[in-house]
Amino acid sequence: MEINHKVHNCKDCVYRSWAFKNLSDEELKLINTKKVEKFYRKGEHICVEGDEIKDFMYLQNGLVKLYKTETNTREHIISIAKPKDFIGLLSVFSNKAHIYSITAIEDSVVCFVDLELIKSFIKSNGIFAIDFFEKISAVSDNVIKTRVDINTRQLRGRIAYILLLFSKHIYNSTKFSLPISRKEIAELIDMSTENVIRVLSEFRKDKLIQIEGKSIEILDLEKLEKFYELG
Amino acid sequence: MEINHKVHNCKDCVYRSWAFKNLSDEELKLINTKKVEKFYRKGEHICVEGDEIKDFMYLQNGLVKLYKTETNTREHIISIAKPKDFIGLLSVFSNKAHIYSITAIEDSVVCFVDLELIKSFIKSNGIFAIDFFEKISAVSDNVIKTRVDINTRQLRGRIAYILLLFSKHIYNSTKFSLPISRKEIAELIDMSTENVIRVLSEFRKDKLIQIEGKSIEILDLEKLEKFYELG
DNA sequence: TATCATTTATGATATATGTCATCTAAAACG
DNA sequence: CGTTTTAGATGACATATATCATAAATGATA
Known part of the structure; x- marks a missing residue:
């Protein structure tokens, strides 16, 4: 099956201004050469519970679900992530392995950026660090808020x-x-x-x-x- | 009522090695002069939903609850924080105002560090930034995990x-x-x-x-x- | 101490939700 | 294309949980 999909240049990415606005042209170029942009058809797995965390994952397009497998037939969905969301949540910083599985529930495009590269930018570019953490914090906070909203x-x-x-x-x-x-x-x-x-x-x-x-x-x-x- | 409580020097604090191990002596001294250490008796409010976020709050001792007020007589408790936990969660980075109230459920000691100071260290000290985010990420991740554990x-x-x-x-x-x-x-x-x-x-x-x-x-x-x- | 308010405790009952069975409609597959 | 599988739909019934009522125990207060 043919998939009409072309890898973007980060510089032109609509989300540049969102997540990576505080990176220099140099840094952005580095991301651009190292990043992997993958297309997932609805239903395809992006990662599975237990997989080693190597990349920072970023939903560019589509819709994905985060979930835990409870039994053979039952899963528990933690949240639905939408474009601009950092998927994998904060686990990327506090865990070595993914604690949730992620699957596309619509055709999706995910950007994978080597976590070490992101970390090196956090170390070297303070403005980026602050802004970056504001963004990923908002995603996690929102998951907590949603869980509470549902359960009450x-x-x-x-x-x-x-x-x-x-x-x-x-x-x-x-x-x-x-x-x-x-x-x-x-x-x-x-x-x-x-x-x-x-x-x-x-x-x-x-x-x-x-x-x-x-x-x-x-x-x-x-x-x-x-x-x-x-x- | 007399409270037998003396403010510590950050350098001697048992949590130095935990949260602030990557700060230089200089930086630690700055925190030490700027931080406020407050004692709360069981039942006392540490902050209330809607309060402006000015400080990074850190539970040194005791036990506190994070909650939202639903009605006059009913609250919903989000989590119980224990020593070493960063209370206030990630809201500190993604919000201007506290989204939860926090109250001591045991006599507690909370350290308040001016958020701007923390941010300046994140900007200037990359090693600290990485370590710091690993720590606060773990706290938030744990809240999500707990909510899921309870609700399933x-x-x-x-x-x-x-x-x-x-x-x-x-x-x-x-x-x-x-x-x-x-x-x-x-x-x-x-x-x-x-x-x-x-x-x-x-x-x-x-x-x-x-x-x-x-x-x-x-x-x-x-x-x-x-x-x-x-x- | 006596009084009042709150927490803990328990039963009876109402309500909400889950489970099981069955059926139809729609999708997947050879 | 027909066959098989899965998703959606609905009723009957079982179970889990909430609500209401009441009371004892505990804690707070004047």
Whole structure:
């Protein structure tokens, strides 16, 4: 299968201004020669729990899930990462091996930058260090916040949260195609698959949303937000 | 009320080798003159959600809880921090204001170091920067891991988790005095207070633990671990 | 000390959620 | 293309957990 994908020059990367704005042209050139940009088709593994951490990973495009394997048939999803997120979280600094697996839930492009190179920049370029840590801190903080938001709510509130998450923070639209299955939603919000399906049906019957397979349209944002607020 | 407490010199601090081992004597002296070491009695607030973040906070001694206020009567506890933990998490780098409140659950000593000073060391001392981020990353990673551990278990598994947490990771003893109330345990594991009490009574009746008020002794570690593993 | 408030404790009951069975629709595969 | 597998959907029922009520024990306060 042909994949139409060309490796970018970091200098032209839309995210240059985001993550690497404080690097000099020299440093950026170094990253550019050393980085590996990989394309992953939906469903492909980016890394597996236990893999050695060698690179700093950066989601350039697409959507991935971080998860732990519980049993043969059940996983527990920790978070969904979106473009600009540093995937692998902070483990890269505090662990030798990945503590979560990462899989693409949409066709994705991930940038791999040798961790030692990043560390050398942290050492030599203080401005970059500060800015860089602000960015990765925000990602980790957000994971904690999301876990708390989910766990303090019950079924309907959690489903509302997920719908609002995709609508507001990922797709910026009231109409989108769900990138994950009902089972995966269940694994993300710690609920049974059947109940996820049931609540989605309930929301459909109550005209909060419209569903056609994976396609979802939010019809009544206000009511959905009320479910989210009430828990 | 008299408090017998004397401010230490950072150079003599037991944690020097932990957090600040890569600072020069010069730099350490600077911290020493600028840092503020505060003593908090059990129950006293260290900071409140919304407070401006000015300092990097470091738990030298004692035990504190991080939490969000949900309603007038209910809080949600994010984590319990122990000595050597950086409290306030990564928010210090990604936020202007504290997103959680922090209160001492045991008499505690907290070191406050001006955040700008820390940042200046990150900029000027690369070795310190790397080591420092490894340390704070581990704390945040651990919070995420704990939340996942709790949420993938049900009542008995969660209570077992909490008991093992205090026993193994905080007090290093099978006998200890619970620093938090049953209600606070409930707020930490997202369960009702009544059920926390019920399961503790059940564990007592089944001779897994012995309870006398706040004093807890673990009698059957193996069975407790089995509850933890099963969920 | 007596009084009041809070924490711990327990039972009865309501509610939320999970599990099992079954079915249909849709996707994957030879 | 038909066959097989997987995802989605729904009902009946079991189980886990929350809620409400009440009371004893403990701690705080005047």
